[in-house]
Amino acid sequence: MTHGQTVPVIIDCDTGVDDALALLFAVRHPGLDLRAVTCVAGNTDVAGVVRNTLTVLEQAGAPDIPVARGAERPLIEAPRSARHVHGHDGMGDLNLPAPRRTPADVDAVTLLRREILASPRPVTLVPTAPLTNIALLLRTHPEVTRNIERIVFMGGAAGAGNATAVAEFNVWHDPEAAAILLTAGVPITMYGLDVFTRVVVPGADVRRLRASTEPGTRLAGELLAHRPATPGSRPDDPAEDAGGLGDAGALCAVADPEGLTTHRLPVEVSLAPGPTRGQTVVDRRPRVGESEIHGDAREQPLVDVGLDVDVERYVRLYLGTVERTEA
Secondary structure (H helix, E strand, O other): OOOOOOOEEEEEEEEOHHHHHHHHHHHHHHEEEEEEEEOOOOOHHHHHHHHHHHHHHHHOOOOOOOEEEEEOOOOOOOOOOHHHHHOOOOOOOOOOOOOOOOHHHOOOOHHHHHHHHOOOOOOOEEOOOOOOHHHHHHOOOHHHHHHHHEEEEEOOOOOOOOOOEEEEHHHHHHHHHHHHHHOOOOEEEEEOOOHHHOOOOOOOHHHHHHHHHHHHHHHHHHHHHEEEOOOOOOOOOOOOOOEEOHHHHHHHHHHHHHEEEEEEEEEEEEEOOOOOOEEEEEHHHHOHHHHOEEEEEOOOEEEEEEEOOOHHHHHHHHHHHHHHOOO
16 A cells, blocks of 8 residues: 555445455545445345445445446356355345435446546555456456556455365356456456455454444444354354454455565466366466476466465454444
8 A cells, every 4th residue: 555645446346244344444444545336246136236335335434435236147157146155135134224325327337437537546446246347347448457556356266266166256156257357457466265264353353343332333243243254154153253354355455465475476267167167277386387398388467366364464454444433
């Protein structure tokens, strides 16, 4: 983050429990200037994503940040939600109030183009969702890249996947869109599962947030309580009260990039049908192998891949930010 200047940020999300955690952080961090939020189908349908996004911004006491509806489905695949993780409404079935605001009267791609080109400083684009909106933007309005500082996306994995053995959900949901993102021609940071699952807020902190009388802080606690630290455990298990930050870690990496250890590596997306579809193939070899020696070289974009994270640093950063209004 540039010293003494706020970072203009646009979030593209599928809100989503941990997308909501990311929105709460972005609204409240003094070094981030959240200029717009665009919505895409993913964790739930796009209408639900818009509703959830507007509700979270209201609960956080955010200013009138423009929110736009985007793609209803991936470029090629059928839509496949993650309601089994995020609840029927995509927000942990917390029965949050319906938003009073309405979305912008333009679509997501139009809003993205407008806000990126209007920003006085280059924008950091943070997709925490399937990358359909971003692919449509890059193909329709490639001129936006001249005012994008960096894309920090939550997606992919150098190791194991979650949607499949090797594919992470956001990339698996729309692999073609992810492949387009990687060729954007701007610096890209991949905040993937290798670091995503590691940043966990301890149970004592989650309980303190849930007990807050400030709506946004309390919502952060309720959302964290729905995100068990151990994948596969039940959210209502009383022994499982720590909560993973998930997508919000990508926003922590924008606000405090020193907490994320990245390696610049070639990355490509597997697009072929079969068990590897949606895998982000991260080339971590120290030297070329027989495939390249025998003429099978391919041009792969270089991506700053997050491989390690300072967990305590990001937990402190997150808590200090979402509780900031209570100081």
